[in-house]
Amino acid sequence: MAKAMARHILVRTEAEAAQLKQRLAKGEDFASLARKHSICPSAKRGGDLGEVRPGQMVRAIDQVIFRKPLRDIHGPVKTQFGYHLVQTFYRD
Template identity: 70%
Template sequence: MPTALARHILVKTQAEAEKLKQRLAKGEDFAKLAKKHSICNSGKRGGDLGEVRPKQMVKPIDNVIFRKPTNQVHGPIKSQFGFHLVEVIFRD
């Protein structure tokens, strides 16, 4: 079964996610932004989701983690929790 390492930032609004994505594009540190802005518990770990397997995450996030290119920030992605920015670090 494939695995991946990913991190994310979860916020309440699409506008907030878009602003954070722009900041990331300008070179700001993902982990620092996650710690400061993410409403997910993973924010305390810089957004680190750890090792993820298929179907562990909600479907929209799972699709990004296992189908989109690595080392890019994807999103905003809407889920029932809010809006996510997702970066896939590694996938096998």
């Protein structure tokens, strides 16, 4: 069965997600920004979602993790929880 390793930052607004994405593009540390800004419990782990399998996440996030290029930061992706920035760094 397919699996991946991913991390994300979850915020309340699209504007906040876009601002964080710009900061990441300038080289700021993903884990540090996740710890400081993410409203998800994964913030304590720098946004690390651990090993993920298809169907474990909401559909929009699942599609990013299993279909988008590795290592790129994708988003903002809107879900019922807020806006996500998602990075997948391993997939098989």
